[in-house]
Amino acid sequence: MPTMSGSLDEAVEAIAHEIGLDQQEFAARMTFLELDERDHALLRELHGLIDKEIDTLSDSFYDHMLSFPALRALMRDSRTVQRLKRAQMAYFRSLTAGEYGENYIRERLRVGLVHQRIGLEPKWYIGAYRKYLAELIELVWEKMHAEPQRFRAACDSILKIVCLDIGLALDTYAHADQRSVVQYQNYLEQVIGGMPAGLIVVDDSGHVRSMNATMLAMLGIPDEAVDARPLLEALIPAPELAERMAAALATGMPQDGVVVAIDGHADGVRYFEFNIRRTRQAGGAILLLIGHDITFRRQARLRLQESEEFFRLTFSQAAVGIALLSRDGRFVRVNRKLTRILGFTEIELLQRFVHQITYPDDLLEDRALIHRLIDGEIRDFQRETRYVAKGGNPVWVNVSASVMREAASGQLRLITAVEDISRRKQAEEALQRMASHDALTGLPNRALLQDRLGQAIAQAQRAQRQVGVMFIDLDRFKHVNDSLGHEAGDQMIVEIARRLASALRESDTVARQGGDEFVVVLPDLACPEDAALVAQKLLAQLFQPLVLCGAELFPTGSLGIAMYPRDGQDCNTLLKAADAAMYRSKANGGNHAEFYTADMGADTEEHLHIEASLQRALQREEFVLYYQPQVDVDSGRVVGLEALLRWQREGKELVLPADFIALAEETGLILPIGEWVLATAMRQLAAFHRSGMTHLRMSVNVSARQFQHNDVAAQVERLLEETGCAPGALTIEITETLLMERPGAAAEMMTRLSRMGVQLAIDDFCTGYSSLANLKRFPIRGLKIDRSFVADIATDNDDAAIVAAVIALARSMKLEVIAVGVETGEQQRFLRARGCRRMQGYRFGKPAPAADIEALLRSRHVDIPA
Numbered sequence: 001m002p003t004m005s006g007s008l009d010e011a012v013e014a015i016a017h018e019i020g021l022d023q024q025e026f027a028a029r030m031t032f033l034e035l036d037e038r039d040h041a042l043l044r045e046l047h048g049l050i051d052k053e054i055d056t057l058s059d060s061f062y063d064h065m066l067s068f069p070a071l072r073a074l075m076r077d078s079r080t081v082q083r084l085k086r087a088q089m090a091y092f093r094s095l096t097a098g099e100y101g102e103n104y105i106r107e108r109l110r111v112g113l114v115h116q117r118i119g120l121e122p123k124w125y126i127g128a129y130r131k132y133l134a135e136l137i138e139l140v141w142e143k144m145h146a147e148p149q150r151f152r153a154a155c156d157s158i159l160k161i162v163c164l165d166i167g168l169a170l171d172t173y174a175h176a177d178q179r180s181v182v183q184y185q186n187y188l189e190q191v192i193g194g195m196p197a198g199l200i201v202v203d204d205s206g207h208v209r210s211m212n213a214t215m216l217a218m219l220g221i222p223d224e225a226v227d228a229r230p231l232l233e234a235l236i237p238a239p240e241l242a243e244r245m246a247a248a249l250a251t252g253m254p255q256d257g258v259v260v261a262i263d264g265h266a267d268g269v270r271y272f273e274f275n276i277r278r279t280r281q282a283g284g285a286i287l288l289l290i291g292h293d294i295t296f297r298r299q300a301r302l303r304l305q306e307s308e309e310f311f312r313l314t315f316s317q318a319a320v321g322i323a324l325l326s327r328d329g330r331f332v333r334v335n336r337k338l339t340r341i342l343g344f345t346e347i348e349l350l351q352r353f354v355h356q357i358t359y360p361d362d363l364l365e366d367r368a369l370i371h372r373l374i375d376g377e378i379r380d381f382q383r384e385t386r387y388v389a390k391g392g393n394p395v396w397v398n399v400s401a402s403v404m405r406e407a408a409s410g411q412l413r414l415i416t417a418v419e420d421i422s423r424r425k426q427a428e429e430a431l432q433r434m435a436s437h438d439a440l441t442g443l444p445n446r447a448l449l450q451d452r453l454g455q456a457i458a459q460a461q462r463a464q465r466q467v468g469v470m471f472i473d474l475d476r477f478k479h480v481n482d483s484l485g486h487e488a489g490d491q492m493i494v495e496i497a498r499r500l501a502s503a504l505r506e507s508d509t510v511a512r513q514g515g516d517e518f519v520v521v522l523p524d525l526a527c528p529e530d531a532a533l534v535a536q537k538l539l540a541q542l543f544q545p546l547v548l549c550g551a552e553l554f555p556t557g558s559l560g561i562a563m564y565p566r567d568g569q570d571c572n573t574l575l576k577a578a579d580a581a582m583y584r585s586k587a588n589g590g591n592h593a594e595f596y597t598a599d600m601g602a603d604t605e606e607h608l609h610i611e612a613s614l615q616r617a618l619q620r621e622e623f624v625l626y627y628q629p630q631v632d633v634d635s636g637r638v639v640g641l642e643a644l645l646r647w648q649r650e651g652k653e654l655v656l657p658a659d660f661i662a663l664a665e666e667t668g669l670i671l672p673i674g675e676w677v678l679a680t681a682m683r684q685l686a687a688f689h690r691s692g693m694t695h696l697r698m699s700v701n702v703s704a705r706q707f708q709h710n711d712v713a714a715q716v717e718r719l720l721e722e723t724g725c726a727p728g729a730l731t732i733e734i735t736e737t738l739l740m741e742r743p744g745a746a747a748e749m750m751t752r753l754s755r756m757g758v759q760l761a762i763d764d765f766c767t768g769y770s771s772l773a774n775l776k777r778f779p780i781r782g783l784k785i786d787r788s789f790v791a792d793i794a795t796d797n798d799d800a801a802i803v804a805a806v807i808a809l810a811r812s813m814k815l816e817v818i819a820v821g822v823e824t825g826e827q828q829r830f831l832r833a834r835g836c837r838r839m840q841g842y843r844f845g846k847p848a849p850a851a852d853i854e855a856l857l858r859s860r861h862v863d864i865p866a
């Protein structure tokens with residue numbers, strides 16, 4: 001609603017000016033009312049008579065006024081009534097005061113203005129004048145009834161002044177009212193012109209009466225476009241709008257939300273929404289159309305719908321689980337994928353908190369991250385963690401989480417994407433297992449063993465305890481492998497692994513080192529005796545019957561024990577110590593346990609040193625061949641030579657085979673070394689033959705390992721070709737053990753050699769207890785009687801009997817026989833007496849370099865002592 005600006009005085013001044021109420025006008029009004037100085041004097045006289053009664057007059061006047069509810073409503077409280085009464089009394093007094101100058105006029109205008117402002121309509125205050133006049137005249141009558149002429153004159157004066165007052169008040173009232181209407185119209189125009197909504201006023205024939213600036217702008221038409229009162233249809237050709245306008249006109253019902261599309265705008269189709277109201281005016285009904293351009297709102301709503309649909313589809317069909325959580329972790333919304341990952345229904349999940357489905361071990365870390373997220377320390381996080389599915393199984397998931405504020409509720413929400421990574425984790429675990437476990441037995445491998453041993457040491461260090469490390473090597477496993485085949489060997493390893501594992505505690509570790517070697521770690525021991533007890537238990541567990549390929553075996557093992565901290569402070573030292581102790585056990589016959597002692601350490605170091613030196617020796621050509629003569633004692637002729645390997649280390653004494661052959665076999669270096677021996681011996685034999693000693697034979701030792709891993713037959717074939725050596729002059733000496741361990745492979749190789757014309761002899765005959773049946777299977781040309789028997793034939797009846805039997809056996813099988821290690825005449829005679837003519841020993845010549853041997857050979861025969 002408009003309010004009058006400026007003060008009451010200013011408004012009074014303005015009204016006086018606008019209605020032209022100056023001195024002249026006032027004087028004219030008084031003249032017309034015949035109000036002159038005589039009236040002034042009479043009223044002044046009257047004023048003196050009634051002044052004291054004015055208060056009573058005022059009271060009864062107000063009693064009358066307050067008996068009308070409409071007037072009572074204007075005088076809200078007693079204070080207002082009192083204030084008005086005082087004003088009224090002042091007015092009554094001024095009316096008869098006889099001073100009717102500028103102040104009097106202003107005061108009258110003020111009264112009229114105030115009445116207009118408070119809404120006291122003229123009917124009330126004219127009525128009030130009537131009441132007031134009636135009482136005043138009665139009062140005057142009381143004072144002047146004795147003088148009727150004077151009374152009549154006084155009444156006339158009172159009427160004049162009251163009429164002057166009424167005229168002034170009515171003029172002011174009417175003018176102020178008119179001013180309000182104008183002001184209100186201005187106000188409305190400003191409101192309508194400035195309102196953000198468009199407004200169209202349409203008459204009942206559909207012509208536009210007016211349109212506000214906003215609507216003109218919305219439609220993109222100039223002001224003049226509506227001057228001629230066009231049909232609205234021409235400006236907005238929309239049947240829907242016309243229809244709804246007709247309905248509003250006919251029924252008077254508001255028509256809201258009428259959406260109209262208007263084409264032809266530079267920026268494409270625009271959409272308007274109208275609310276239609278019918279109102280009445282002089283001359284008939286009119287329609288008010290209040291319109292809004294909803295193009296952007298509509299587009300925004302469509303986009304919102306689109307994005308909501310997009311989100312809904314993405315959420316429900318996502319390939320990952322998605323969940324909205326409240327800040328305390330309650331599931332607020334979940335998608336289908338998440339229910340599938342966890343096996344819970346949507347309802348079940350919405351009744352749970354995320355911590356209720358988190359794997360207990362992961363809970364602490366998950367919670368900490370969620371708190372940091374909620375506290376704003378981090379914006380998001382990603383973590384691999386475990387949830388617990390409905391059945392209780394843990395499920396590995398990759399969780400990506402961030403926070404958002406929900407638009408509708410303003411609540412903080414956690415939004416999480418949950419990817420099921422169980423299969424990847426399983427694959428990783430399988431890979432990890434493969435990397436840390438032995439494929440055949442499933443036992444921890446070397447890498448994991450190192451890890452477990454490291455942990456056991458650290459734990460024992462903290463708790464002042466001891467750790468037992470055991471190295472176990474199966475006895476004669478190679479024999480099983482070679483004789484029963486690799487499959488049987490694998491079965492045996494698996495069974496041994498099972499036996500060892502079943503004999504140990506959960507906290508112990510048994511690992512496979514490779515081949516037939518196992519390592520056991522016993523953490524948290526009080527003393528070495530505890531380890532000894534476990535060792536006995538393990539050996540007993542091994543020594544249980546095992547049936548492989550129909551054969552019953554009783555596996556045994558060589559077991560070495562090292563103790564932390566006594567024998568070493570770190571993994572490697574302890575493993576080496578246990579290994580050395582195992583070797584000692586093996587050297588002492590196996591099937592028992594040995595604790596590590598300091599002297600074993602020295603052996604081990606020496607072994608390592610020799611191993612490295614052997615490798616260098618090959619490169620530096622430090623190996624040489626010595627040759628020992630083999631003589632026919634009857635003729636005294638050197639019939640053959642045995643090539644014997646020597647290691648000439650720079651600046652050191654000659655090293656004999658006993659000190660390095662076993663190690664060379666263990667490390668595999670025997671393969672290149674053996675090949676070198678064969679080539680050198682054959683080359684030397686060819687040289688001797690070329691120099692005329694064509695009767696000479698050459699024996700070369702070939703170890704079992706060479707037979708297993710090198711194709712000796714192929715090597716010999718090639719070397720025969722290369723060196724020009726006569727195959728019939730070459731004898732390959734193999735050990736009896738080789739025949740026993742790999743009879744099949746040995747037979748095949750020997751047959752090939754034999755077909756080339758190469759002869760074969762069994763070295764160390766009788767040391768391996770090979771069966772006669774075996775001998776018959778192989779293309780053997782000769783036997784060598786080991787020097788260990790020869791040494792004691794004079795003193796040991798058993799040895800003498802064995803040697804005699806071997807010679808007899810050889811003769812009966814038509815095999816050549818040669819005795820080695822003949823040093824004395826007694827031995828020579830004994831052997832000769834039993835029928836052995838060929839001998840080798842210091843009695844006839846020690847092994848010597850080729851050059852020295854050549855001199856001996858040139859002498860054509862050896863001096864055979866009697």
Ligand SMILES: Nc1nc2c(ncn2[C@@H]2O[C@H](COP(=O)(O)O[C@H]3[C@@H](O)[C@H](n4cnc5c(=O)[nH]c(N)nc54)O[C@@H]3COP(=O)(O)O)[C@@H](O)[C@H]2O)c(=O)[nH]1
Nearest residue numbers: 644645656657677701702703763820821822823840841842
């Ligand atoms: N695979 C290979 N093994 C080889 C090779 N060279 C030798 N060997 C093996 O080493 C064993 C020991 O050889 P060596 O120390 O050379 O001893 C030989 C003779 O020196 C020794 N002998 C001969 N007569 C006597 C004697 O009267 N007294 C005595 N104390 N020792 C004597 O015997 C060894 C020869 O024996 P054998 O081989 O059985 O004929 C040797 O036995 C081979 O196994 C090689 O190149 N490759």
